[in-house]
Amino acid sequence: TTTRESVTVGVAYGSDVTLVKKLLTQAASEHSKVYQHPAPLVLFENFGDSSLNFKLIFTLNDSFQAAIPKSDIRFRIDELFREHNISIPFPQRDIHIIKE
Numbered sequence: 636t637t638t639r640e641s642v643t644v645g646v647a648y649g650s651d652v653t654l655v656k657k658l659l660t661q662a663a664s665e666h667s668k669v670y671q672h673p674a675p676l677v678l679f680e681n682f683g684d685s686s687l688n689f690k691l692i693f694t695l696n697d698s699f700q701a702a703i704p705k706s707d708i709r710f711r712i713d714e715l716f717r718e719h720n721i722s723i724p725f726p727q728r729d730i731h732i733i734k735e
Contacts, residue, residue, distance in 0.1 A: 647723070
């Protein structure tokens, strides 16, 4: 029943990526259902259209109940990001209207 799970999150361009990595690791490490070995891992996945994209990977002891710890970790990420003024951006598009 041991399983590797992940949570993805995007942060605003200009965010301190080292701090983002630290906070994501903290959010997973604090959860009682997350194994400490192997330690949670953060990948900087990509430069997205509206965000810098990260994946937090961690190991749980119960694959059938993974949705609950993943939700808890997302709540904690939101809390930590707010405490450290890190924004989770929403997609933004520019629309140009040409009048003929």
